[in-house]
Amino acid sequence: MATKNIEILPIYYDYVLDTDYPVYILVGGRNSGKTHFMGQELTTRLNNCKDYKCLIVEDVETNINEGVKTNIIERIDDFGLSSIFHDTKQPAKISHKINNNIALFKGYHSDKQQKRVKSLNGITAAWYEEAENITYEQFKALRMQLRGGEPEDRILYLTMNPINQDGFINRYFFKQKPDEVLEKFEDGRPKVFVKNIEVELEDDDKVIIPCMIIVTTYRDNPYLTKMQIADIEELKYTDRDMYEMLANGKFVKPEGTLIKKLQRFSLSKLDLSQSDKLTALVDTASSGSDSATLGIYAKYGDNRHYLVEAYKDDRDADIVIPIMASIINKYEPQMVYVEENHEGLYFESELKKKTKGTIHVRKFRSTENKHEKILSQSGRMKVDFYVRDDAEDEYNDFIIEVLDYNKDPKENEHDDCIDNIAMYFKHADRNSWIFA
Template sequence: MGNTKQITVKTNQWVIDKVLTSKARYLVLKGGGSSGKSNGAFLKIVLRVLSEPKQRILVVRKVASTLKESCYKDIETHINEMGLNYRFTFYSQPLRIKDNFNGNEILFAGLDDVERLKSIKGISSIMIEEASEIDEHDFMQLDLRLRDRNPNYKQIILAFNPVSEDLWIKKYFFDVRNPKADLVETTFLNNAFLDKDSREVLEKEMKKSKHYYQVYALGEWGTPDTSGLFYNQFDLDKHVRDNGEADYDPDKHIYLSWDFNVLPSVSLLVSQLSDDGRELRIVDEVHLPYPNNNTLHIVQEFKRRYSGHTAGITYCGDPSGKNQGTTTNAGFNNYTIIKEELLEFYPIDRVQSKHPSVQQRGLFINSIFESNYQGLNIIINKKCKKLIEDLSFQKQSNTGKDKSKVKDRNTGQSWERYGHFSDAFDYLTTVLFAVEFDIFQRGKRAFTYELGYHEISSRYAF
């Protein structure tokens, strides 16, 4: 056959039977945590790029910053595990993977990066990772993009967790059977490569949260809380303190968390940990009215309140605060301002590289509130009124938090009424309890790609 290379890939049997063979316009992968649905989709993308001509496959998520450490890294792992990295070039600016042997490409874009999406032409297929995070309008726009001429079949792959029965995906593909769609439903029980220990951890931990177990263990549609609240397990009596338990302790390290929505104000939470590191104590919040509702004035107000603190400071918060243009000070971003202002405290930077999934962090925090997940606890000082208001009244939407806005009758300006302090709270919790958050999402360890179920040989010639 000349210069050909045969590879034998091992994967879950259902991936071979239902994913690799599907040529439907829509391939819908509904599954719980660690089911292997995304890995199956990534495997298909790599095999199509290797074996079919004129492939230019687009991989998208709601937020562009989440792509590099998720989809891009996972696809790169597939290629490396196959021993085929020698024929690919991996680009980081912008994210792109190119097969140098045939010119095929895998492109990556976030739906929040409109200019990047507009610049991408000639798409042959699309994968939407975490499709539950996008809305129906986003999907329709992507569907319209997939219309260029191509000798191969065009397909949109949607991979998602069934976090709510109100998801548009349920109505679009499941309530009424779409003849152009192949539906694949899996849970971690269908993943032959999940080791026994991880399986047992998942079974044990998922049972601690009824909603999480329903969605991620059973793969059933999540039922929204009847109150429609995002933090549906938050309890004022259980989690708010006015008896000194959540007061500032000058001998303990301080953890700061930021959210940078200027209207109505930049938001800052001040917190500490218990001696064993299992209890998060929110001791204070900082926000200022116009014209001091910006990062510089907020951090200066913090310094005024805690000028004598000597036990060290760590800061985290909204990852977008590291982008240029998030502050009016030319040449700076929010975190350069914070770092310079806090130099006397020798601050430690623990800002995440990407936003944690809104739905995942909500489920995680609710599990702590409900049942002290992994022995964790959260208490909040009664004076943190803005945070308590957020946790009490933040509504949920199909894709996470309801970001409805209110309008000031006098100024005409609009802003989100809730969500600023709770976003800072989410970042803080997922940073300080990062190990437990990872366990909650994936099991004891991250699911690593492995090819094989039975010794079934799928050969592709290149």
């Protein structure tokens, strides 16, 4: 097997790979590298450890975010190990073909889900992704569940954005004095530190567990592009709270709507034949409460993007697809991109049949955390993006949902429409599609 050169962020090499703690809490915002590193960490352990069964949970009511699983699959590919791993969609898991180690993916939102997770036997390690809202009881339950494999491999990993000021993690680990500080931010706040926690056992006994806490920002990631850095530094002027979170690792409490107003244009005054590019983007519904969305975007120059048509529908695919095909045929975009999630393959296949032969339909994969993706593109939505002032109700309903989107993700009942716009800016305008 050829040697692979795997880049590990130095801060994680020093304080995770080169240490031995039963709990690691990785706190950081977008592009801090924490999720990418966790994919590397679990790939290594799945390949090298004995009798290793890793549980990956997330605070979701339905399927765990596909991006979490995809991240590990992509890291396995980085290591050149794809041939010895097997990916199963139902139930969601990744298996090692030689040593039989496995990674299981489970939702961890409802009491019913948590009881099902608690019933799993032989768990060696657990990773709680997006653990902003974890409680002490959940922390204790996950840590105490680690009874499988080798004792030194029994590790609880928590990864999160610093957004829940009132949560257990901030209250216990950040607002109380650490037991040992290893690195500090310039303003004196602990950046890498150890904090012990006393966990009560079922037999009224207690155990002291040392926890390693690592706070990273985009500045800890030397592999970012200039564009990725610019996206965050722009927030200094457009969203100061978000900048403090991403640039300085501070816990912030986002409040209010993300976008107050959007620039307007009249379609009747826009010559679409003069646009540099006409693109359609389809995002299919990923759960029962979601809507499938269609956005058709016209680009003029480097920084003018017009939402020519917008449509959302929560009905069955067989109803929605012909309507979307009709809209696409009306505007004849050069490309139609369909996100590969759940019904994405079906949408792609049917839209190819129902749209004109000159229109190219292609699926793509978006693996980012949805809220972080929306936040990262909100600056461009405010500056470079235009919506119609002469549209009908369906288009206006789409825009109303966009303007209702809250900085606090827990306040959002729907995020499908603004996610469509975020994916357009994140992927379509940068020619960086992850094609399936």
